Amino acid sequence: MSGMSQTPDRAAVLAALDRIIDPRTGKGLATAGLVQGLVVAPDRAGFMMEVAPGDVATYAPVRDAAEAALRRLPGVQKAQVVLTADGGTDRTPPPTPPAEPAPAPGTVRVRRGSRLSAEAVAQTTPPAARPRGEGSQNPAHVRRVIAVSSAKGGVGKSTVAVSLACAFAHLGYATGILDADIYGPSIPRMLGSDADPQTNADRKLVPIEAHGLKAMSIGFIVDEGAPMIWRGPMASSAVNQLINDVAWGTADQPLDLLIIDMPPGTGDIQLTLAQRLALSGAVIVSTPQEIALIDVRRGAAMFEKTATPILGVIENMAYFPHPVTGEPIEIFGRGGARTTAEAIGAPFLGEAPIDIALRQSCDDGAPLVAVDPGHPTSQRFLAMAAAIAESLESGDSRPAPRLIVE
Ligand SMILES: Nc1ncnc2c1ncn2[C@@H]1O[C@H](COP(=O)(O)OP(=O)(O)O)[C@@H](O)[C@H]1O
Numbered sequence: 001m002s003g004m005s006q007t008p009d010r011a012a013v014l015a016a017l018d019r020i021i022d023p024r025t026g027k028g029l030a031t032a033g034l035v036q037g038l039v040v041a042p043d044r045a046g047f048m049m050e051v052a053p054g055d056v057a058t059y060a061p062v063r064d065a066a067e068a069a070l071r072r073l074p075g076v077q078k079a080q081v082v083l084t085a086d087g088g089t090d091r092t093p094p095p096t097p098p099a100e101p102a103p104a105p106g107t108v109r110v111r112r113g114s115r116l117s118a119e120a121v122a123q124t125t126p127p128a129a130r131p132r133g134e135g136s137q138n139p140a141h142v143r144r145v146i147a148v149s150s151a152k153g154g155v156g157k158s159t160v161a162v163s164l165a166c167a168f169a170h171l172g173y174a175t176g177i178l179d180a181d182i183y184g185p186s187i188p189r190m191l192g193s194d195a196d197p198q199t200n201a202d203r204k205l206v207p208i209e210a211h212g213l214k215a216m217s218i219g220f221i222v223d224e225g226a227p228m229i230w231r232g233p234m235a236s237s238a239v240n241q242l243i244n245d246v247a248w249g250t251a252d253q254p255l256d257l258l259i260i261d262m263p264p265g266t267g268d269i270q271l272t273l274a275q276r277l278a279l280s281g282a283v284i285v286s287t288p289q290e291i292a293l294i295d296v297r298r299g300a301a302m303f304e305k306t307a308t309p310i311l312g313v314i315e316n317m318a319y320f321p322h323p324v325t326g327e328p329i330e331i332f333g334r335g336g337a338r339t340t341a342e343a344i345g346a347p348f349l350g351e352a353p354i355d356i357a358l359r360q361s362c363d364d365g366a367p368l369v370a371v372d373p374g375h376p377t378s379q380r381f382l383a384m385a386a387a388i389a390e391s392l393e394s395g396d397s398r399p400a401p402r403l404i405v406e
């Protein structure tokens with residue numbers, strides 16, 4: 001525990017929040033059940049407030065008041081209240097909104113009820129190229145979104161996501177990385193940043209810039225070590241907010257690529273994410289073990305369900321280079337990911353060895369590809385990124401997206 005930071009008193013936090021009145025019920029916020037996923041950590045406090053989609057405007061000042069109240073408490077330097085009106089899978093559907101004129105063909109409306117919907121700009125792709133269901137869309141001013149996924153944790157998904165993102169940046173693409181792994185955010189540590197995201201005039205979160213990337217993570221908002229015990233729907237709300245309420249790019253300076261570090265697994269939250277985002281494709285990370293390969297097949301099936309093209313499979317921790325000769329020592333066997341890639345009809349993008357420099361660079365917050373692009377392991381990631389870029393360029397016959405402002 002650092003002697004400098006002070007952990008706010010949880011009871012005091014709840015009491016302060018209960019002094020703010022919920023305009024709908026007339027009760028205090030805590031009593032009204034509007035304080036969800038409360039995180040009280042050294043120097044900071046934050047929570048999520050899920051309201052009905054039609055109530056967002058009503059609750060925006062409540063959110064501001066709650067943040068101000070938190071900030072006044074001893075031990076709170078940073079306060080963050082996330083107002084979300086996403087609605088989760090376990091909620092009853094909101095009342096049908098009044099009929100709206102149908103959008104012009106090839107356009108998609110910004111999700112209603114988003115805190116920022118009035119200002120938001122939706123990027124659109126023609127339905128023919130986007131068979132992923134009506135709600136799917138790219139975040140504003142983002143050309144392509146690529147998911148980096150794994151069916152289980154610990155296979156190096158985040159390491160690969162950061163390495164690929166740095167590789168794309170090195171290749172000249174304006175690149176962002178979104179840490180959608182809200183239960184285990186690791187991007188802030190890997191990028192060596194604990195900056196606080198600021199909010200711009202449109203009340204969007206401004207991504208952190210590090211190592212040539214734009215980055216956003218729940219870890220920038222709450223402490224990485226803080227337990228985040230969120231219900232599934234809240235978790236997907238948080239992720240949706242990270243997707244939609246972040247100023248990834250502008251009309252003048254769009255993001256070419258947004259890399260998503262997906263939560264591990266193939267459950268509801270992953271499926272929702274894959275459906276919500278107009279993913280250009282998914283990269284699957286695996287280790288060589290057979291058990292991991294079974295998971296790859298499961299992951300592939302999930303992306304098939306959402307009609308997301310699989311850009312390829314990467315075998316991470318493929319082998320251990322002999323410390324003296326550099327000869328590969330195949331700890332878990334080798335080549336299984338290539339076989340699996342063939343079996344699911346996806347390209348095999350390459351392998352990354354077990355590399356102490358790679359691990360160290362992640363721990364140090366100085367991504368190997370960014371700080372030493374000439375390193376043999378960096379070269380591997382650069383080659384994989386180039387292969388992905390090529391398949392995206394060649395496979396893309398979509399007309400340029402049109403932008404509409406709602
Ligand atoms: N190719 C690799 N060589 C050495 N260490 C690695 C490699 N890939 C990942 N690691 C290390 O393994 C651990 C888990 O990796 P991480 O990317 O956090 O996995 P995930 O996101 O799948 O949970 C981290 O300590 C990371 O530095």
Ligand SMILES: [Mg+2]
Pocket residue numbers: 157158159181184186
């Ligand atoms: Mg991770």
